[in-house]
């Protein structure tokens with residue numbers, strides 16, 4: 001299709017404006033976390049003091065978030081990969097139903113999910129007070145992403161036939177899973193893992209309901225700092241959050257691009 | 266490897282029917298006996314139940330209640346595929362993308378616990394036998410269709426199975442390569458004396474490869490026989506039509522002669538008011554000189570190089586097709602006679 005230069009220039013302008021609209025607040029916020037006094041502006045000088053203070057105040061929440069994300073990842077791997085395999089082997093009404101049920105937590109608001117968890121298990125004191133309580137919420141919320149990501153790859157490589165091939169050569173179900181299913185599901189497992197970690201680190205709704213003062217996570221701490229600290233510290237906290245989450249997002253982007261390139265080949 | 270492989274198994278199916286969970290009746294109760302070392306071809310149109318039969322033998326599907334699968338007389342109906350020691354070549358090849366060619370071929374030995382050095386050496390031997398040892402370290406996605414086909418066959422043979430099952434192994438390849446590989450597979454199966462079951466919808470492949478052919482239709486056996494029996498003495502119209510072109514002439518048998526609009530022909534048969542004479546295009550001899558038994562008029566001539574295909578019609582308008590040597594010069598409207606070899610005609 002022939003595109004006139006004028007149309008192209010207009011399209012470019014609109015795109016750049018939209019991008020700027022999104023990026024400017026982020027940059028402003030980051031800058032605020034680095035300036036000595038936000039109200040006096042950059043003229044007051046740049047500093048890393050606020051970031052250091054954030055670390056002093058909130059290091060435990062940041063570490064807790066990392067532990068929580070890795071724990072969520074471990075659980076979604078252990079449950080999600082075998083489950084995806086089981087569903088890919090027997091496509092049918094039953095497996096579609098299971099998929100729908102597992103996906104439900106994505107569709108209902110995190111607050112409602114959290115309330116349901118508190119109503120059901122909140123009575124168990126030790127559980128309610130531990131980080132495990134939040135972990136369960138995060139697993140419920142992120143599992144469908146792992147499941148779907150792995151299932152898509154398994155369907156694309158026709159894992160059922162591959163498994164039949166392995167079985168015909170004498171491989172037991174366990175050997176088939178470890179030697180054929182998992183290696184061929186790897187792109188889906190990686191993409192799912194990045195997704196799970198990113199979602200877990202950034203999750204606020206559900207976590208805010210489930211947390212106790214002793215089980216604050218990074219986004220909950222963020223809310224706390226917005227509510228009770230000076231603006232510069234809150235902004236520095238945003239900066240810390242960006243530093244943690246942006247590499248993950250870039251990795252997800254790159255993996256998506258790689259897979260698209262492969263399927264196009 | 267050809268000197269110490271496991272001898273081929275005898276395989277028996279008893280009353281094996283298959284109804285899928287969705288209610289599809291894929292197979293009517295089926296009985297089949299395959300001799301050790303035999304190459305049996307399952308031939309039939311798409312959807313007639315060839316793959317289902319193969320998968321029941323493999324252990325990938327179980328027959329409906331009452332059906333039984335026996336290997337050398339032992340009931341293996343409840344045995345999963347990984348315990349049956351069958352080699353299988355899938356239509357899509359099912360090669361493992363996460364492994365190299367040699368790792369694919371060695372995989373069956375790996376799950377049997379053969380040490381790495383030995384299994385790679387043995388896989389190497391099989392690759393050599395298939396003349397693809399140069400591809401050993403390639404990734405699967407770097408192979409052509411024909412190469413994949415060879416790797417799939419090598420992988421299935423490397424575990425020295427008692428039976429090899431091939432599901433349309435050549436269908437995905439182009440015609441020239443198909444013919445080449447067909448000859449190669451034929452030689453290999455005979456040399457290894459392994460029991461082989463070969464599924465195809467291609468009659469040329471079936472006739473060339475099979476010790477016996479099972480022609481299937483709608484989940485049931487239409488005819489079992491040697492390629493010659495199937496070709497020259499088809500049991501019914503379906504088999505005759507599926508295995509190439511057949512000419513048919515309507516008429517009657519009187520006093521040892523088959524009488525039809527085109528003339529009369531001596532046959533060994535009892536008198537019958539209505540009979541059909543069936544024969545293949547290449548079994549009839551064209552005689553330009555007048556006087557022979559059956560007379561036709563030439564409608565069309567298609568020159569094909571070494572041979573020519575001639576379309577003829579009789580006085581009553583019934584049409585037949587013939588193959589003749591290319592040297593005979595014919596043109597539309599000529600009157601010709603044909604002579605038939607009595608051993609290669611069927612009167613039904």
Ligand SMILES: Nc1ncnc2c1ncn2[C@@H]1O[C@H](COP(=O)(O)OP(=O)(O)O)[C@@H](O)[C@H]1O
Nearest residue numbers: 285287289291310311312313314315316317318
């Ligand atoms: N898993 C299945 N579920 C339901 N129907 C099936 C299944 N597999 C095959 N069929 C049906 O069974 C019949 C025979 O199939 P198949 O054995 O694959 O035929 P062929 O290999 O001769 O083409 C077809 O009608 C097919 O649609």
Ligand SMILES: [Mg+2]
Nearest residue numbers: 312315316317
């Ligand atoms: Mg088939």
